Amino acid sequence: MLRFALLRLLWAIPTLLLVIVLAFLMVHAAPGGPFDAERALPPEIEANIARAYHLDEALPQQFARYLGGVLRGDFGPSYRYRDYSVSELIGNAIPVSMKLGALAMALAVLVGISLGTLAALRQNSALDRLMMGLAMTGISIPVFVIAPLFILFFAVKLQWLPASWSGSTSAWRLLLPVVALALPQIAYIARLTRASMIEVLGSDFIRTARAQGLGTAAIIRYHAMKPAMLPVLSYMGPAIAAILTGSVVVEEIFGIPGVGQFFVRGALNRDYTLVLGIVIFYAALVILLNLIVDVLYGFLDPRIRHR
Amino acid sequence: MNAGLVLSRIWKEIRRSRSITICGGILVFIAALAVLGPLISPHSYLTTDFDGRFIEPTLNNFHIFGTDDLGRDLFVRTLMGGQITLLVAVIASFVSLVIGVAYGAVAGYVGGHIDAIMMRAVDALYALPFIFLVILLMVVFERNFLLIFVAIGAINWLDMARIVRGQTISLKQREFVDAAKLIGVPAWRIIFRHITPNLLGVVIVYVTLTIPQAILVESFLSFLGLGVQEPQTSLGALVNGGVRQMEQAPWMLLIPAVLLAVVLLCFNFLGDGLRDVFDPRQEAK
């Protein structure tokens, strides 16, 4: 297990390098520069700015400078937020995004598994049909429709909850975004749980356990839950990706100062260093989370432990 | 087993399955409407009418879905959007299918170190923050229409490659592959003539399930303003425009949103139904 984890960590190095090269080439290939504006700059001023940010150097030289900085943990100054370094910007945004993502994930997993298990236990009942119908609908409506509707009803019409992140300092400001972000994931996880739970409940060892007189709750808790969770666990990777994507939308709509919003703004403004910094950060995060999922999978499923 | 017999069994099961017939029927109907509808309507998807803005759905003048903020007929635009959305999704899924099947089949069949390296590469690509790269791609290449397909396809082929590899490994041990090897059929021919046709079931199921994902990615790009170019449109772009007008012209949101949801629902149910047919054990993965 340890060897497996270490090997995976080792693989992260070429992966990250690939990400950096790819992203670096892409941001620099994008037409337009970070300092272009409708009010074009006189050539002397443009030259002064290019010099200050080393944009007058050749691309390989710029890349070497950048990579050198990254290895020392310095992601450079932001080209747009001229008072801030990229590390500062990302450092400010990470806690916000993490809080949002972690809460949405926790909500999705808890509610999704509970609903899925419940539906599996009462397979083909009206409750099951209703829940699965709702789940399908949840998957089929994009976040950017749900979130504005939430705001319209709960913030503008009813005025129960803040319409935006900075509209309040209480925890309630997180509720709408977290729910909007979690909703499609709840639906996916509920469907996955239901399917795998039905399969597990129909298997021989459960029948044996039932024959021995164990109650439903005990069967679920001691026997069925663990194997039924395998597909859900392997969905965690895609779920994390989906939550990252969704958070770009949710952060935009609720005005949440998270990483996704900085990324989109950075890409549109050609804030080269900010975009690169965020891509590197996300790549590292996804590698780490996938590794954790794989290790957990090894613990739950003894069959692949010795892969 | 006789191939004809297998097909007829599958066909029978498909006809028996309600979710497949209903959803398949709805999808065929929507696709047909999307292609034919614009032909029967008297309106064009790009003609503006500044005196006929925000008309509610009415039979009058055949604005059965109403008009938008520029007085363009929404019936035609919604169907146009449907066309593009389906086209994007199908082509994107096709791209992921071609890359994924080729890659997975080769890795699974060849095996050994090459397989290990190829699969490590897939693991590495999994770590790329793809959605961010897609945003960058759209920024770099100025939203080339073709690129949307490629970008979305490039996200989805990884899963396909993994699944196909697994299937290939189990097929490899079957007798017909051994027979082919014995009579000296070259490896590439075995992969493409003997292995891939047997992957059909898994691949069909999986493609049906990637199509809704591709649709969602396209609508996400539309939300960011990086989707298809006006005056062309997609369901995602229409929904996004409708969200802005939802209070004064709710039909602008409602109609494309319902259509989008129905398309997504149908593809999901269709995928589920096909999975039941091809893989009766109903495995989630």
Added chain:
Amino acid sequence: MSAGQRRTIRVAIILLACAFAAFIYLSATEPQGAAGTVLHRGNGPEPESLDPHKSRSIQAADVLRDIGEGLIGYSPDGELIAAAAEKWEISEDGRQYDFWLRPAARWSNGDTVLAEHFVFSFRRLVNPETAAFYAQALADIENAAEIIAGNKAIDGLAVEAPEKFHLRIRLRNATPYFLGLLTHPSAFPVHPASVGQYGDAFAKAGKLISNGAYKLDSWELGSVIHLSRNVYYWNNAGTAIDKVNHYVTPEPQVELNRYRAGELDITATVPPEAFAALRQGRPEELRVAAYLGVYYYGLNVTRAPFKDNPALRQALSMAIDREVLTEKIIGRGEQPAYSWVPPGVINYQAIRLPYADMTPAERHAGARRLYKESGYGENNPLEVEIRYNTSDTHQRIALAIQSMWRETLGFETTLINEEFQVLLANMRNREITQVFRSSWTGDYNDAHTFLQVLQGGNPSNMSGYVSEEYDSLMRRAAEQTDLSRRRLYLEEAERVLLADHPVIPIYFYVSKHLVKPRVRGWGDNVLDYHYSQHLSIAE
């Protein structure tokens, strides 16, 4: 339901409750600030910097006008008023300005604002190492251009402090709008001691020392900038509101929702789609005023089909029904533009295009005639592309103009929606652009800020328009110290410009805000400046 199932449900409920508790815990309430009147302002996209020499956006300027103060400022109605300087004198030849600062003016740490601070700041602005976007704002000062270009040491700048509170500036030419330039945040002073201590990081919260009515408390990136009263400010007694929050509101629709939910007192803008409903529902909260800005379609006159073809350029302009655009497509009170310089510019009477007062039918007929004369027709239609940057409003306008050209002149236009940075790069290269959307907003209230754009060699002259006649009129205007003669030259220059049609002015901007009834002291002005210190809140 069996006992076991009930227990499962109970477990699920407990888990949910735990999740909710975790949710509350993870986002523990942050302490609310102390009491006092608070103004909540939507400020649009996030300012990029609060260093007056490194920022350039309207949003940064709006915050800077609250926390900083130049020699001159504006009243709520847009009149020039004394600010850090209490009086000034201009020499006969218009080239020497003497300012006397208020002895009572203080920095937010209590230090006195001195004339030498302005000398330090102006030098920092033009210093090539600062790499200031707006360095050219002071290029009219003697030697400034040479310093910016790196050809002269920064102490050569003709700004000096003969006495503690006396500042003297010498200009290269008489520049009648120079006082207006001094109201721009790039001419605000920075606190020399803190710049010396922190270097370029001096403008961050916790470090920034400024001389305005407010001081920077904190800046939550991507979210909100908190300001509070600068108790040392010379007119602190005249400042009503204790705290000002400038919220980051890049999406107008989102901003509107926040306003409607009661989170904002003032919005930075109003989305076009909500306008009609707001005019019905909250007419007294809607503040719309003329704004010094022109929305235009530029024509690339360095390439075919527009090169050497003013008749075609005029035909395209005449085929556009500006009234339809302003009334039906955007409908926020914008004025159709038949000139380049907007109305409301002081000491200037904008020239109007000759077809401004024609009926649409006459205009269309004229457009068709010119179109034919320039060699196009039914069998030989023009092929042209409009480039515009991604935005709902730009798109609607482009679509409308596309169909106007189709209907009047009978040719098909290709719309190319580009991302802003891409469009800018293309506009600058002048290689693939044909028709492009752009706009120009005035930095100061003078016709020069608009007319200089289209001078040959101006980097913002994206059309590539070069006219010897126009340039010489502009040069002669610059040499005039007599305001009424200068005005004649400028007006003549605009006449030449309009006849040549390198640009098609479409409409003049309006500023549009929603302002809660509890906010008092709001004044409409063409610059769209609304200093928080002039506002108050009725409880």
